[in-house]
Amino acid sequence: MTNAWRAGLQRGRIELRHLLRSPKEMSGHLTNVVVALVIAAYVTGHVPGTHVPMAHLLLAGFAAYLLFQIGLVNLPQILVTEREEGTLLRLRATPGGIPAYLVAKTLLVVAVAVGTLALLLAVAALLADGPLPHGPGGWLTLLWVTTLGLLAVVPLGAAIGAVLPNPREALALIMLPTMGLLFTSGTVFPITSLPVPVQQVASVFPLKWMAQGLRSALLPDTARTAEAAGSWELPMVALVLSAWAVLGFLLAVPLLRRAARRESGSRLSARHRRAAQSGALPG
Amino acid sequence: MTPGHTPAEPVAQAQPVGPARPVVGTQPVVRARDVTMTYGDLEVLHGVDLDIHRGEIFALLGPNGAGKTTTVEILEGFRRRSAGEVSVLGADPERGDDAWRGRIGLVLQSWRDHRRWRVAELLTHFAAYYPDPRDPAELLALVGLTEQAGRQVERLSGGQRRRLDVALGIVGRPELLFLDEPTTGFDPEARHEFHVLVERLAREEGVTVLLTTHDLMEAERLADRIAMLVGGRIRACGTPTELARQAAARAEVRWTADDGTPRRERAADPSRLVWELHRDANGPIAGLEVRRPTLEDTYLHMLHRETDGTDGTHGTDGTDGTDGTDGTARAA
Structure with a gap:
């Protein structure tokens, strides 16, 4: 197991370096940050009934969405792509390869999530008087909501990545519900402006609670009057995110195991043949 | 991770050069x-x-x-x-x-x-x-x-x-x-x-x-x-x-006949055929060539025999059973 840990950490570091050197992927992550900042810069007015700028609510919401997207869009895409290319099979054929793969991916996802979140908040604070946590309590909330938020979406994303068919279809299948949740979870405008049934549906999913938790960390306490319940409902945030984390782990472990077990040379060839026929993969 | 694992070199040195022979008594x-x-x-x-x-x-x-x-x-x-x-x-x-x-x-x-x-x-x-x-x-x-x-x-x-x-x-x-x-x-x-x-x-x-x-x-x-x-x-x-032996694939013997036409014949025992040719010609044979069966010959031969064999079996079954009944029906 020590070999697998060492190899996994080494692998995570190398993948992170590749990511940092890949203009395409870096621009993907940076675009999210830039879009959030640009929209925040154009939004005027205050959260209804408070003195909190609307831009702050929006930035807190985007921060939650960044975590959500890394876990449920980027991670499944990476898993599906690497399954299709044979990375998963090669690691399966290597002693300790699958544990090392999981260690590396965890490292990568956490680094990207923390990196983009820090970048968003830092740039917003420096350039536009953006929101930052108030006092140690606020920082603590930021820390646990981020951690629990990642725990809620990363295993779930891994489970999704284990079952999705191929990278091309995967993106289409994930993006639609993700965008839907972005606009119904109160991330980009106050959730109270949405019809109650929509609010109820959105409150089943983790994004609403991640956004609400981050607002409680980043916005002044007075802003809670704009929340649906009139309070931050932090116990509920913890409960819902924990429930998703448990569900995610329960799904991810057997599904990843199944995905790894199903990999073999002939399945890989068959997928490449199909991909080549559809003209999506060179050679 | 594998304490019992040793590199294979010592075994390699004990191996004879050339095709490896199964070592009797060792587990495959x-x-x-x-x-x-x-x-x-x-x-x-x-x-x-x-x-x-x-x-x-x-x-x-x-x-x-x-x-x-x-x-x-x-x-x-x-x-x-x-x-x-x-x-x-x-x-x-x-x-x-x-x-x-x-x-x-x-x-x-x-x-x-x-x-x-x-x-x-x-x-x-x-x-x-x-x-x-x-x-x-x-x-x-x-x-x-x-x-x-x-x-x-x-x-x-x-x-x-x-x-x-x-x-x-x-x-x-x-x-x-x-x-x-x-x-x-x-x-x-x-x-x-x-x-x-x-x-x-x-x-x-x-x-x-x-x-x-x-x-x-x-x-x-x-x-x-x-x-x-x-x-x-x-x-x-x-x-x-x-x-090649199992497949009964035959070597090919080629030569040029007295009238100048190229000849070829497949033989299970090419040595015997060449000896007979020499004896008949009572001297050297023009353009003599013996080609041992390639793996491709063996492979195709075996594959065809396999297919023919299967068909043959069916044919036999047919003659004994279905065809016979059909024959009776037609006769009647």
């Missing part, structure tokens, strides 16, 4: 008995038996759909067999642990992974998983990729990529190496170099190699023994010469 590296595989109602393997010995290069041949891939994936531990006994390096592949995995090397056809990695970086990383890996720099020299060490994997040519796959397959000093269509897309020179490398691994280091290929020349060039898998059964197994 791969042993399969009566392995069957069923997908739903479809039986793909009907009782496959195999013995592959240490240091042997063993080729598995057969037409597409004969069950080659299924057989190899069962041995690799990637597929669960329906029935039968399998032992690979002393363990059941279905229960192979990490230590077992570490003793097996795999070179598959379809890998396109780790495109962004650099060649040396990837090889060094995979060395980290094994208890006693080869030196990555030496390995790159061995497969002729030293110049490409700093290149990104996606920028390698097809042949270079395959050689990198081979390097990754042997970085952990495997005792058993699976090669799946290893030289597809190689130019003749790369193919030759690859063959020399595989022979070196088997002869000098005692690595056991299981090769699946469609390239009959390659099988004939490399393999100590060849098994032909047709219709889910091993139909023949042995050295190329033994196979």
